[in-house]
Amino acid sequence: MPPSVVASARDLVKVYGQGPTAVRALDGVDVDLVRGELTAIMGASGSGKSTLMHCLAGLDRPTSGSVVVDGEPVSEMSERRLTTLRRTRVGFVFQAYNLVPTLTALENITLPLDIARRPVDTDHLDLVVRTLGLTDRLGHRPAELSGGQQQRVACARALVARPAVVFADEPTGNLDSTSAAEVLGFLRRSVDELGQSVVMVTHDATSAGYAHRVLFLADGRVVDELRAPTRAAVLDRLGALTGGPRERDG
């Protein structure tokens, strides 16, 4: 794997169920995700985009094929090593319920470092918190934050441990367009300014427009790719894939 690739999958197959009812969610996927880029994975419901991300992140085990993250063979790891991987190499941003309600925003942000018993790099923390505009929200509990603020805290948490790659699963799915733009803008800046690698699953063309590169999935395969996308270009490709342009294909 060349150093410019942060995560890769080879001939990845994931089958759910057995016998006649078996579903091939992933049907031989080969991808290389480039370090220092924001990659968006798009596709219709059931295209396998979430399964691909879960396998890449070590949250789910592929039926066959291999996954390598930051040089580590994820698909062969034990649960214990996967835990360590999540602590050190990977960051997550989920669609919702990203934060531990009993901890303050700051405690949530430093949680991965706490778990790994690593010291907090205060300069880096300051930088992340400032970039995200969370400086005056650090003492608040999640319940006292707006949805957008909660997702920004989640992003800060994913970034503060400087993981090799951040996986974001529909990070703006629950947000209004203004908050979504803030969060996506930040994810892009974290790539451009902090050199972070981010992989984002989305079904929203506007979100995909923030990415360096968009992978299109259909029926468990990578069917297309777009570099430096615009919203219009993404919609165009989606339209070609599904037989007509649509704003959302949920």
Added chain:
Amino acid sequence: MIRVALRGIRAHLVRFLLSVLAVTLGVAFVAGTFALRTMLGSTFTDIVATTTLGDAYVRGAHEAASVTGSLGSASRTLVPLDLVPALERVDGVELVLPDLQGPAVLVGADGTAVQSTQAPSFALAYDPRDPALALVAGHAPRGPDEVALESATLASSGLALGGPAQVVLAGEVRDVRVVGEVGLGSALAGATVVFVDTSTATQLFAPDGEVPSIGVYAGDGVSEDELVDRLAPVVGSDAEAVTGEQVRAETTASIDRVLGFITTFLLVFAGISLFVGAFIIANTFSMWVRQRTRELALLRAVGASPLQVFASIVLQAVVVGLVGAACGVLAGLGLVVVLRRVLAGLGMELTGRIPLDGFTVLVSVLIGTLVSVAAAAVPARRAALVPPVEALRDEVTVPERSLRRRAAVGVVLLVLGVGCVGLAMARPGSDHAGALLGYGAAGVVLGVLAVSPVLARSVLRVLGAVLLPLRPVGRLARGNVTRNPRRTANTAGALLIGMALVGASAVIASTAQASTRAIVSQEATADFVLRAPPSSNVPTQALDDVRALPDVRAADAFANAALLVDGSSTAVSGIDPGAAGRSIDVESVAGELGPALASGQVAVQRTSAEDHGWSVGDRVTLAGERGSRTAVIGAVIDSPAFGVPLVVPESLLDSLVPAAQQQVLTVFVTVVPGASLATVREQLTATVRPYVVVTVMDPDEFVSELSDQVDRVLVILYALLGLSVVIAVLGIVNTLALSVIERTREIGLLRAVGLGRFQLAATITAESVLTALFGTVVGLAVGVALAATLPTVFADVGLRTLAVPWSSLLAMLGLAIVVGVLAAVGPAVRAARLAVLEAVSTD
């Protein structure tokens, strides 16, 4: 709505399982208590029915004292044996049998006394005409050196029919031969029964020609009432004739009264268990309501009324209660069956009937269901008030309700409780002190339960601070237990109650022990103490033998009996007047104990004197089996060593109560000056050995024996309280398990950001331990504080020296940690097993 409710239970069966178990345990206790009561009751009723066969009984016309005899019958004045020939001459009388019985000690094949548990051991006259007795093997005893044994006694003694044996009868050791086996026709609950021939029995148990009663059997065609009518003119004014029916009814009634006390005692603990169980049910339902807010709102949105929502939850509670109670009744029955086996193994045979009646089942099921419904009522009300709009909210946030109202109620209860306790402490002598203390204690415990969520926040912050260095486990655990202080407090509430009781019992026990020690070392000046176990006696012959030893200066026996003092039954001690100043040193408030007794006067305890308004020079009327006398109060003493209100000279007691009705458990021995204590001890031990039941102790051993008795009571208390602690543990398990389900997403998130399985399990264990420690610390504090007031309130009954058993309390804290860890095992494993992906994508 019914379908929704039932589906709700089926879908979340596991969540309700521990609630059901809590009800089961509490109800099992209730049902077991009732079943035990029924079983004991029918055993004793059987004994009465098979041994009290007479058609009429002639007995003393006056009650002596309501002291309970071997079968719990009230004792009365004695009747002369001379009446027997006259009774036999009455028309229609077929058989007249005087009641000839007395205490006996049978020495078994192993050289120790044949005695099981606390059951009585006595000798009866064997009359071949007695319809209650059936000769099973051998022949009837025919002289002073022959005895027959009751079948169960023969079996447990290990003695052989035809072989030699030793019996202590009326205070004398006798070498006898076992010549027969006699059946009494019912399980005897472990009583040891020896039969002697009638003339020996008359000689031993009616030396003055007087017996407690005479049984009369009618010929065919004479009813009990007719018989009594015919006997009445013959018996004279000092005796009365009553029907057999009446005697059996009176005996059964007094047995019921005694069993009633036992039942009440056990039911108190069953009640505590159910109360504790109610916490689990309430917690389960409130968590269920919390999790189902959206579903409940949906029901409301599609038209369900608040009442319907309320009813659907109450219905679930009814199901939980019914299922739990049904299991509980079975478990209680099983418990009693096991108990019967165990008791039978110990030689206490009980009746074989299945001790379960409709009443027990009905009461148990009703109690289980009511407790369950009552516990679910508050959560159900909250559920009913969920506004339909909640269904539309994207994210359901349940606002933490203010604790202010609950805290206010708690503070009011606390103030009232502390006030009552304060009043009790301020006026310890008053009649209401005990009741005030009881109400006060209840108020304090309920008040603490009410304010415990507020306490939980601060106490847990402090307790949790210890764990903070364990990052991130400590911070997460502390956050979780303080997140919802109401739930944490309710979870710990069950343990709090149990631990308050344990703490109070421990303090009471050690206070009692310390007080006993202080009393004995203060008042007992004897060199040795002879002791017989409860329900036996120090034989009179042993006393004579000991007194005959050259180095023994005196052996002062404490003879206990009950007399009617001015008409009310009172426990009295009879002593040799010379004992005062010789083997006991008693503080006199007025007059002097020794001189007073020596001149035939009596001494009363200060507290009794205050209650009755007695002072030195007053006269009291004393009545016993042998008649009544008037005595002058010669001294007022303040002596917890005499645990009785009245001390009389032994000659006076003898004139009122026959020796067979006196109980001598303790004898203080003093030695002549200059004698070697070690030698005397050897002599004493050798002297009392033949009497089997008597032990020789020095004052230190005496104190520790008394302490051991306290310890034995404590063990029973702990065992009974243990169940409420077990239920409390179930409560913690339940709450943790439910909160693991509730926090599935959060747990998934923590795992996703790298929390290891072990760390996760550690977090949940830490929560559990913190909760258990909170309940234990607060509970023990409450229990110890309340018990610490006892020496002030109850100084009069001898609780004078407060002792706090710090090591036991520390052990309880250790236990709390163990309890916390054990309770966390299931939920922690469950949480650690959650697949990260599924957890984060749970709705």
